[in-house]
Amino acid sequence: MSRVIYSMMVSLDGFVARPNGDLDWADVDEELHTFANQQERETGTILYGRRLYELMASYWPTAESNPSTPAVEVEYARIWRDKPKIVFSKTLEQVAWNATLMRDVVVDEITKLTSQPGNDLQLGGPDLAASFMRLGLIDEYRPIVHPVVLGRGIPFWPPSDTTLRLRLVETRTFASGVVYLRYQRADGGQKNRQ
Numbered sequence: 001m002s003r004v005i006y007s008m009m010v011s012l013d014g015f016v017a018r019p020n021g022d023l024d025w026a027d028v029d030e031e032l033h034t035f036a037n038q039q040e041r042e043t044g045t046i047l048y049g050r051r052l053y054e055l056m057a058s059y060w061p062t063a064e065s066n067p068s069t070p071a072v073e074v075e076y077a078r079i080w081r082d083k084p085k086i087v088f089s090k091t092l093e094q095v096a097w098n099a100t101l102m103r104d105v106v107v108d109e110i111t112k113l114t115s116q117p118g119n120d121l122q123l124g125g126p127d128l129a130a131s132f133m134r135l136g137l138i139d140e141y142r143p144i145v146h147p148v149v150l151g152r153g154i155p156f157w158p159p160s161d162t163t164l165r166l167r168l169v170e171t172r173t174f175a176s177g178v179v180y181l182r183y184q185r186a187d188g189g190q191k192n193r194q
Contacts, residue, residue, distance in 0.1 A: 001114050001115055002044060002113070002114045002115075002116070002118060002119060002120045002121055003114070003120045003121070003139040003140055004047075004110065004114060004120070004121045004123055004132065004137050004138050004139050004140075005043075005120050005121065005122050005123060005138070005139065005140045005141075005142055006123045006124075006129045006132070006133075006138045006140070006141050006142065007039070007122060007123070007124070007140075007141075007142035007143070007144065008124060008125075008126070008143065008144070008156060009023070009026045009028070009144045009146060010143040010144060010145055010146065010156045011025060011145075011146055011148050011149060011150045011153065012145055012146065012147060012148060012149050013149045013150060013151065014155055014156050014157060015150045015152070015153030015154055015155055015156065016126055016153070016154050016155070016156050017153055017154040018150060018152075018153045018154075019152055019153050019154065021051070021055075021154065025146065025148050025150060026146055027146060027148075027176055027178070029174075029175075029176050030070070030072050031174050031175055031176070032144075032174050032176060032178055033070075033072040033073065033076065034072055035172070035174070035180070036076065036144075037072065037075050037076050037079060039122075039142075040076065040079045040080065040083065040122070041079050042119055042120070043083065043119055043120055043121070043122040044084070044118035044119030044120055044121060045083070045084045045085065045086060045113065045118070045119075045121050045122070046080075046083055046084070046085045046086070046121075046122050046124065047085075047086050047088070047121055047122065047123045047124065047128065047132075048085060048086070048087045048088070048099075048124050048125055048128065049087075049088055049089070049124070049125030049126075049127050049128035049129075050087065050088070050089035050091060050092055050125075051125060051127070052124045052125035052128075053085070053087045053089070053092075053095065053099070053125075056080065057095075057096065057097055057099075060076070060077045060080045060081065060097075061077070061081055061096075061097050063076075063077040064077045064078065080097075081097055081098065082098060083098065084098055084099075084100075085097065085098060085099035085100070086099065086100050086101075086102055086113075087099050087100070087101050087102070088102050088103070088104070088105060088128050088131075089101065089102075089103070090103055090104075105128070105131045105132060105135060105137070107135055107137065110132075110135075110137050123138065126154055126155060126156060126158065129156075129158070130158035133158060133160065133164070134160075138185070139184065139185060140182060140183060140184050140185075141166060141181075141182075141183045142180065142181065142182050142183070143156055143180075143181050144178060144179075144180050144181075145178065145179045145180075145181060146177075146178050147176075147177040147178065164185070165185070165186035165187065166183035166184065166185060166186055167183060167184050167185075167186045168181065168182070168183055169182050169183065169184050170182035
């Protein structure tokens with residue numbers, strides 16, 4: 001079975017963006033971008049909430065047309081454009097760039113996706129992740145922690161009354177001080193959906 005993986009850049013105090021959605025605090029150097037490219041390359045399908053999809057679609061489809069775009073970003077743009085995407089939104093009328101629109105997170109539909117051959121599903125967007133978490137659909141959590149404290153913002157972890165027990169299975173520290181953390185659900189995750 002494929003896994004559902006929730007991964008985003010996050011501040012040390014747990015925010016994925018400033019309160020207004022600004023990402024100016026994230027320092028993505030060439031080493032980190034190369035790592036992100038590899039992660040994206042290994043992903044089968046990307047799952048987005050509306051806001052993150054719109055943010056990504058506003059830049060990556062045309063990034064390589066700018067001659068000043070660094071090579072590592074051009075590579076990411078090509079990977080992103082070709083990668084299948086599912087966008088969960090009740091308000092969007094259409095999506096582009098190899099994307100499919102879904103209105104709701106339905107457990108049976110996600111189970112069908114994870115049972116198909118192919119690579120893992122990468123989940124992006126904290127609101128969408130909150131829905132997946134409530135339904136017990138996330139198998140791995142992969143925060144990419146930046147050495148910056150924002151004080152407030154949009155949280156990576158949604159408020160919850162449920163305790164989520166995780167098992168650390170991998171770490172990586174980058175020269176910039178960014179730390180990649182890979183956690184699996186301690187209860188096994190996928191087997192609970194079968």
